[in-house]
Amino acid sequence: xxxxxxxxxxxxxxxxxxxxxxxxxxxxxxxxxxxxxxxxxxxxxxxxxxxxxxxxxxxxxxxxxxxxxxxxxxxxxxxxxxxxxxxxxxxxxxxxxxxxxxxxxxxxxxxxxxxxxxxxxxxxxxxxxxxxxxxxxxxxxxxxxxxxxxxxxxxxxxxxxxxxxxxxxxxxxxxxxxxxxxxxxxxxxxxxxxxxxxxxxxxxxxxxxxxxx
Amino acid sequence: xxxxxxxxxxxxxxxxxxxxxxxxxxxxxxxxxxxxxxxxxxxxxxxxxxxxxxxxxxxxxxxxxxxxxxxxxxxxxxxxxxxxxxxxxxxxxxxxxxxxxxxxxxxxxxxxxxxxxxxxxxxxxxxxxxxxxxxxxxxxxxxxxxxxxxxxxxxxxxxxxxxxxxxxxxxxxxxxxxxxxxxxxxxxxxxxxxxxxxxxxxxxxxxxxxxxx
DNA sequence: TTCAAACTTGAATATCATTCGAAAATTGGG
DNA sequence: CCCAATTTTCGAATGATATTCAAGTTTGAA
Numbered sequence: 001x002x003x004x005x006x007x008x009x010x011x012x013x014x015x016x017x018x019x020x021x022x023x024x025x026x027x028x029x030x031x032x033x034x035x036x037x038x039x040x041x042x043x044x045x046x047x048x049x050x051x052x053x054x055x056x057x058x059x060x061x062x063x064x065x066x067x068x069x070x071x072x073x074x075x076x077x078x079x080x081x082x083x084x085x086x087x088x089x090x091x092x093x094x095x096x097x098x099x100x101x102x103x104x105x106x107x108x109x110x111x112x113x114x115x116x117x118x119x120x121x122x123x124x125x126x127x128x129x130x131x132x133x134x135x136x137x138x139x140x141x142x143x144x145x146x147x148x149x150x151x152x153x154x155x156x157x158x159x160x161x162x163x164x165x166x167x168x169x170x171x172x173x174x175x176x177x178x179x180x181x182x183x184x185x186x187x188x189x190x191x192x193x194x195x196x197x198x199x200x201x202x203x204x205x206x207x208x209x210x211x212x213x
Numbered sequence: 214x215x216x217x218x219x220x221x222x223x224x225x226x227x228x229x230x231x232x233x234x235x236x237x238x239x240x241x242x243x244x245x246x247x248x249x250x251x252x253x254x255x256x257x258x259x260x261x262x263x264x265x266x267x268x269x270x271x272x273x274x275x276x277x278x279x280x281x282x283x284x285x286x287x288x289x290x291x292x293x294x295x296x297x298x299x300x301x302x303x304x305x306x307x308x309x310x311x312x313x314x315x316x317x318x319x320x321x322x323x324x325x326x327x328x329x330x331x332x333x334x335x336x337x338x339x340x341x342x343x344x345x346x347x348x349x350x351x352x353x354x355x356x357x358x359x360x361x362x363x364x365x366x367x368x369x370x371x372x373x374x375x376x377x378x379x380x381x382x383x384x385x386x387x388x389x390x391x392x393x394x395x396x397x398x399x400x401x402x403x404x405x406x407x408x409x410x411x412x413x414x415x416x417x418x419x420x421x422x423x424x425x426x
Numbered sequence: 427t428t429c430a431a432a433c434t435t436g437a438a439t440a441t442c443a444t445t446c447g448a449a450a451a452t453t454g455g456g
Numbered sequence: 457c458c459c460a461a462t463t464t465t466c467g468a469a470t471g472a473t474a475t476t477c478a479a480g481t482t483t484g485a486a
Contacts, residue, residue, distance in 0.1 A: 017464085042443060052466040054445075063443065120334035124379055149409050155393045158383055159376035159400055166337055166375030167368065180368045187372055187404045196362050196406040226432070226483060233434095255474060265435040267476075276474065 021059050023049040029070045036115040037067050037122070064122070071116060071126035078106060079131040081210050086138075093147035096138040096192070097202040100160060101185045102210050103131070107168035108181060114172050120165045128161040135160070139192065149193030160188050234272055236262040242283045249328040250280050250335070277335070284329065284339035291319060292344040294423055299351075306360035309351040309405070310415040313373060314398045315423050316344070320381035321394055327385050333378045341374040348373070352405065362406030373401050 027048035031040040042063060046053040060066040082102050086095040107113050116123055132154065139153035150156050167184045170176040182203060189199035240261035244253040255276060259266040273279040295315050299308040320326050329336055345367065352366035363369050380397045383389040395416060402412035 020465095041441090053443090054467065055465055057444070058464070118334060120337070120375070121331060121379075121382060124333070124375075128379075151399075152393060152396050155380070155389065155396055156400055158379055158389070159397065162333070162337075162375040162379030163372035165334075166341075166371050169334060170371055176368065176371070180365060183365050183368055184372065186364075187369055190403050190406060191400045193403060193409040195408065229482095230433080254472085266474090267436065268434055270475070271433070 020049065020051055020055070024051065024056060024059060024066070025070055025073055028066050029074065032067065032070055033112045033115055037119045067119065067122055068126060071123050072130050074116075075126045075130035077213065078103065079134055081213070082131075083134055084211055085208055091147070092138060092142040092145050093192075093194075093202055094205060096135065096142055096148070097185070097189055097205070098207065099131070099135060099138060100164070100188050101203065101207065103127070104164050104167065104181055104184055104188075106210070107164055108171040108178065113168065117165060117169045117172060120162070120169065124161045124165045127164070128158055131161075132157055142192070147194070151193075156191055159191065163188065233262065233264055233268065237264065237269060237272060237279070238283055238286055241279050242287065245280065245283055246325045246328055250332045280332065280335055281339060284336050285343050287329075288339045288343035290426065291316065292347055294426070295344075296347055297424055298421055304360070305351060305355040305358050306405075306407075306415055307418060309348065309355055309361075310398070310402055310418070311420065312344070312348060312351060313377070313401050314416065314420065316340070317377050317380065317394055317397055317401075319423070320377055321384040321391065326381065330378060330382045330385060333375070333382060337374045337378045340378070341371055344374075345370055355405070360407070364406075369404055372404065376401065 024045065028040065028045045031045050031048060034040075042056055043053050045066070046056055056066065060069060082099050085102075086098050089095045089098065107117070135157045136153040139148060139150045139156060142148040143150045143153070164184070167176070167180065171178055171180065185203045186196070186199045189202055190196055194202075237258065241253065241258045244258050244261060247253075255269055256266050258279070259269055269279065273282060295312050298315075299311050302308045302311065320330070348370045349366040352361060352363045352369060355361040356363045356366070377397070380389070380393065384391055384393065398416045399409070399412045402415055403409055405412075407415075
């Protein structure tokens, strides 16, 4: 009878599938970071993940879908790294300030991002989706605490996501110097309804380093 | 002999070429607005402009190049429509406020933009390039007049360009209600270093209509 | 009329994303 | 251990289309 061996095999397929799924995201991330989303070919992604080209489509509806998965993966990873640090902060305004500062810095300075910036709406949407829950919570906390005056936290962070990507593109393209990063953070903080002085103060507080991946 | 008719033909080629150039931009704009930049085919664009497919490449290096030209065309047109109105304003802060407000409204409400929003970095870059000179001038004027406190006008407008496109996408996608438009303008004004109260006041001033195209 | 230069043409090419029928694995039951 | 049903993967074939390029046209001056 079936009971003979309760075979823990239940799930072997599922596990292999999950492995392939991860391998595909990792390989797509590598190829896309290296050549850019558009120039990355499904064939190379499949190769590096050691699956057939057609198999990708059993996981992702399309190449764009895959790109979205890759970027959401990247954004969630960063969101968690940030959360690990801000966990211990007392001032809710500082939590938000540290978060956006970290994202701006990461986006402009980590070379892995360079190629991904070109599909800015995909990147900004992934950022909004994955980091939004944290950022919106922080904006609302700081507003409740009387530190910020944000009427619509989702809107404010949506604007921040796109603005960050725009600035990161300009900086990595050499269109603007890296020195704009600080001013960018100040501007983003001003969007929370605080004065420019308060924004400057917040932006210049001690910044503990982000843990490596 | 040649002298017979000094033929004003001098330039017939040039004129035809210029006509073709305009026809191509117009046709590309129509097709791209209708189907989206990616789904627009070079063949259809060439057809509607009444030239052969290959001819496009004597004007534009690539399809992306053409898209950039189309969007810059659109942005310059809007910039001029805005300038026509703000010409008569006295308060330099209001000039900027009216400008960004008009762009946000146009981007979210004119259906011709819908399809173009998807290549947000192309659109935002075109916006920055064509409207930047006006916007940056306005930001600097308002700062000199003591109305704004903008440290880096180009940066502030770069951020605004991307933020506007992000919000426009969210609204046209139905992800956010149209009511966020006003708050979006307020947020953008806050980035200029003024208080939220001042931003609200500026955003709510009488808004003369933008001239039709 | 003639010619070279400048343009245009559109068929041919090259490159992928995506599809799909066949092959291979896996599973549960006998 | 074997089988048939089911699930998953494979990878060659397809289709769509951006881009190239050899050949043909047009132009303006001599």
